[in-house]
Amino acid sequence: MRNAPPEPELLTDGSEPMGALLRELDLVAPSGLTVLVRGPTGCGKELVVRELHRRSRRPGPLVAVNCAALAEGTLESELFGHVRGAFTGAVRERRGAVASAEGGTLFLDEVGDLTPRVQCMLLRVLQEREVPRVGSDRGARIDVRFAAATNRPLEPMARAGAFREDLLFRLQGTVIRVPPLEQRRHEFPYLVPRLVIRAAQNLGRPAPALERGLTEALASRSWPGNLRQFLHVLEQGLLHSGGEPLGPRHLVPAETGAPPSGGWTEATRAFQRTLLEETLAACGYRAAQAAKVLGMARPSLYATARRLGVNLKRPD
Numbered sequence: 344m345r346n347a348p349p350e351p352e353l354l355t356d357g358s359e360p361m362g363a364l365l366r367e368l369d370l371v372a373p374s375g376l377t378v379l380v381r382g383p384t385g386c387g388k389e390l391v392v393r394e395l396h397r398r399s400r401r402p403g404p405l406v407a408v409n410c411a412a413l414a415e416g417t418l419e420s421e422l423f424g425h426v427r428g429a430f431t432g433a434v435r436e437r438r439g440a441v442a443s444a445e446g447g448t449l450f451l452d453e454v455g456d457l458t459p460r461v462q463c464m465l466l467r468v469l470q471e472r473e474v475p476r477v478g479s480d481r482g483a484r485i486d487v488r489f490a491a492a493t494n495r496p497l498e499p500m501a502r503a504g505a506f507r508e509d510l511l512f513r514l515q516g517t518v519i520r521v522p523p524l525e526q527r528r529h530e531f532p533y534l535v536p537r538l539v540i541r542a543a544q545n546l547g548r549p550a551p552a553l554e555r556g557l558t559e560a561l562a563s564r565s566w567p568g569n570l571r572q573f574l575h576v577l578e579q580g581l582l583h584s585g586g587e588p589l590g591p592r593h594l595v596p597a598e599t600g601a602p603p604s605g606g607w608t609e610a611t612r613a614f615q616r617t618l619l620e621e622t623l624a625a626c627g628y629r630a631a632q633a634a635k636v637l638g639m640a641r642p643s644l645y646a647t648a649r650r651l652g653v654n655l656k657r658p659d
């Protein structure tokens with residue numbers, strides 16, 4: 344459970360598509376609706392949830408829990424708490440994250456990684472607005488706004504039985520989609536100087552002057568890791584610049600972030616590969632079930648997996 348650190352604000356010049364996102368945030372924030380934030384890795388989903396909380400003006404705290412980071416039992420008591428003696432080692436009563444977010448917002452990051460058991464417990468909390476306590480029959484009423492984020496394909500996972508459909512419906516009281524950085528190239532002249540300052544702060548260095556051409560050099564790359572990758576490239580650039588004005592020559596070569604050589608075709612293959620791998624994992628590597636979820640015949644699934652180099656067996 345993390346209590347929110349000081350706000351790193353969500354940088355945007357407010358042009359589309361982020362403009363639409365900000366308008367949606369304004370609309371949804373005061374409503375108390377449960378919000379599911381979706382978008383690719385590193386695009387700023389967590390910052391969007393912080394902004395949602397800030398704009399909600401709820402008096403309680405924003406409490407964040409990463410659902411992928413903890414083992415099932417630990418996550419269970421992290422979320423819902425436990426009473427003394429509920430299990431070996433439970434030497435004192437513990438308030439869970441749900442109760443700690445009273446009057447505020449509970450942020451469930453990586454919600455697609457919840458195990459079936461915790462999904463079931465969370466569903467009950469969302470339905471009954473009461474928090475159970477491990478080892479106790481007594482539930483406690485709560486006033487908590489729930490927000491969740493994921494980059495996992497929850498619908499195929501729900502069709503495959505790996506994510507509860509009723510929980511999915513509950514979570515998406517409203518859905519906010521965060522665009523990938525690729526769709527925000529026109530914002531680079533706004534973002535670059537501000538993110539350089541942030542990168543310099545991260546390294547504990549003074550912000551450098553910027554050379555002409557830096558923004559163009561950054562805009563000509565592809566950014567599969569979105570703003571997280573962008574910040575890392577700037578941080579590495581700052582290290583290499585040794586205090587000189589930051590320019591294109593200080594950026595690590597673009598190989599890792601270069602557009603796929605096959606352009607559209609390769610990007611589509613990469614998407615198909617990810618979808619197939621995610622669906623197989625969600626179906627417990629049962630090819631017949633995965634084929635059904637993806638709406639293809641089993642032989643086509645085999646042929647597609649061969650063509651894309653996807654392993655049909657569970658990785659060791």
Ligand SMILES: Nc1ncnc2c1ncn2[C@@H]1O[C@H](COP(=O)(O)OP(=O)(O)OP(=O)(O)O)[C@@H](O)[C@H]1O
Pocket residue numbers: 351352353354355382383384385386387388389390391452492493494570571574
């Ligand atoms: N609009 C933004 N302005 C400033 N910084 C941003 C913005 N979006 C993302 N970042 C920075 O990029 C990094 C990744 O952001 P964040 O953790 O919110 O992404 P995420 O979508 O939740 O990632 P993941 O899917 O991996 O959980 C953070 O350091 C964050 O501060």
